[in-house]
Amino acid sequence: MTQRVANVPVNAVSPDPTATVRLHVNGEEVERTVSVRMLLSDFLRHELGLTGTHVGCEHGVCGACTVMIDGRAGRSCLTLAVQANGHEIRTVESLAGPEGDLHPVQEAFKDCHALQCGYCTPGMIMNVVSHLEADGDLDLTDEGIRDMLSGNLCRCTGYLNIVSAVRRAAELTEQSHTEQAGG
Template identity: 55%
Template sequence: MDERIITIEVNGKQYRLKVPVRENLADFLRHRLHLTGTHTGCEHGVCGSCTILLDSRSVRSCLILAVQCDGRSVRTVESLADAAGKLDPLQDAFSRHHALQCGFCTPGVLMTLVELRENADPSEINEDMIREKLSGNLCRCTGYQGMVDAALETLSRPDKRL
């Protein structure tokens, strides 16, 4: 089996590990680093539950090989709450707005919204933009209204809210 040694930064920590080249990033995070917050749903790029940030851009971790992330930086849902367990403002808003039920899609949804928070001007973030970004994350139980409410409250300026 073809293997490579990769150096990768995950949630601010450096790792140097040997990986089979066929291993995707989602499996690498879950099975080697035991970061099981990143969920694997469809494993072919449709559901969005494995969404992570690669060099600060949201990507499907089931559609990229761990070996392709050599020398790069990854952030997962585990990077959001602080060491004492204090939730990120987005997570806190999700909790208050009942934006999750089973929670399976939540890690991917949160990382998609973190990318939006870091890249869009708060004065431009509105419901349409949030819904467009979330179109790449399937939720099959809660529906999207709570997520949209939580995202609007956290990411947008008051005049853009509902």
């Protein structure tokens, strides 16, 4: 069987245009020259070695690649690295302390057995951290938490333990705020 070579016109003016981007990632300034079509998810994983950000569907449905962009959760697979130029990115690697002490949301996920294979977990956690850090009251009813998690898919747990973990994380966060205010 012979196969015809596909003759697909490539629109770009130059072969693979590059740009130099400077980002704040987990508190550090990084500068790289990358292809303008590089996704932020690939930038974090391949350029910076931050493989905690997972890549699932690459079209914004699964939420595994969720990171914080300027303090709010966003899909790193739907953001180009050049779009993130000059912006502040936080990944799951930023959460635990230098001694490995877990962030309250990580602690809650561990306590409540809210993960099984763990693939969706970094995206879940960054989304939850973003919600907990946002101004305004959180709806911590089951329905409210499920709404919060609606953009993150998990194929293992059936979500029940994740819902419990979010509530627990909110309690832990509240406690630490109270302690800080008291002390």
